[in-house]
Amino acid sequence: MDVSFKFLIAMFFMQISFAQAQGFSTWGQSKKYLECLDIVAADNVGAVATAREWYIGGGGVAAQHCEALALYEQERYGEAAELFETVVGKLSRDEDVNDFANQNEKILKLQLNYMAGISWHSANEFDKAYNALSAAIVGLEDKSQYAYDLFIKRGLVQISTKAYENAAQDFGRALEINSAKVDAFLFRAESYRQLNQHLKARLDLNAALSLEPDNPDVLFESGVNYRMQHNDEKALVEWEKLIKKYPDTYWQKLVEDNIGLIGK
Numbered sequence: 119m120d121v122s123f124k125f126l127i128a129m130f131f132m133q134i135s136f137a138q139a140q141g142f143s144t145w146g147q148s149k150k151y152l153e154c155l156d157i158v159a160a161d162n163v164g165a166v167a168t169a170r171e172w173y174i175g176g177g178g179v180a181a182q183h184c185e186a187l188a189l190y191e192q193e194r195y196g197e198a199a200e201l202f203e204t205v206v207g208k209l210s211r212d213e214d215v216n217d218f219a220n221q222n223e224k225i226l227k228l229q230l231n232y233m234a235g236i237s238w239h240s241a242n243e244f245d246k247a248y249n250a251l252s253a254a255i256v257g258l259e260d261k262s263q264y265a266y267d268l269f270i271k272r273g274l275v276q277i278s279t280k281a282y283e284n285a286a287q288d289f290g291r292a293l294e295i296n297s298a299k300v301d302a303f304l305f306r307a308e309s310y311r312q313l314n315q316h317l318k319a320r321l322d323l324n325a326a327l328s329l330e331p332d333n334p335d336v337l338f339e340s341g342v343n344y345r346m347q348h349n350d351e352k353a354l355v356e357w358e359k360l361i362k363k364y365p366d367t368y369w370q371k372l373v374e375d376n377i378g379l380i381g382k
Contacts, residue, residue, distance in 0.1 A: 154184035162191035179205050190237055199237035206230045228257040228264060239275050247275045266295045273305055282312040300326045304336055316346050334360060334369050350380050
């Protein structure tokens with residue numbers, strides 16, 4: 119998978135420190151939760167069985183959290199998304215939850231809706247992905263650490279449905295939160311390209327290049343942008359930079375294919 123389990127956990131799911139995990143009710147339950155996460159990382163198939171057995175034994179929503187993550191790691195995205203949303207519903211109904219979950223209901227719902235959204239997106243269920251991510255965005259607090267990533271993810275979902283104007287708006291909201299990252303500039307430039315707004319795209323690409331001049335995605339898109347503006351010479355300059363920086367890679371093949379289109 120492109121995103122490792124550990125990175126996914128660290129960045130977007132619970133972000134539970136060892137001390138926070140104790141809040142799941144008892145030391146034993148906290149230890150069980152952390153053990154379940156370790157099993158997901160090592161054996162996601164076995165983790166589903168472990169989580170289900172734990173749930174039957176009274177593991178509640180913590181067990182279902184773990185199972186959903188294991189399903190995601192198995193690329194059973196639709197099942198994972200449904201389970202993440204099931205847990206959101208249980209939090210709303212105060213069902214199978216403990217004091218920690220009750221006290222942190224808002225942030226847990228945000229994180230679970232985020233996970234449901236990326237799971238639905240991976241399952242190509244774009245409307246469901248949009249709804250889940252929008253539910254997470256509604257739950258945002260001021261200066262939330264999740265805000266940037268939520269708008270990026272929802273923008274990518276909207277690119278998947280060719281809603282490029284709305285996608286550009288979401289990437290713009292991400293940039294209002296953090297303009298020191300390349301991806302929002304790049305994704306908005308790609309959205310503008312689809313809207314034939316090539317000058318706006320150029321501004322975003324220039325900003326992205328100022329942050330990461332050797333970023334291969336940005337260099338390739340920069341060449342595409344110049345070509346869309348009928349400036350083949352500058353397009354070739356960008357693409358030659360890319361070949362020089364990343365020889366004998368996917369990027370060289372992609373660039374050569376596009377260079378072959380010039381003049382046709």
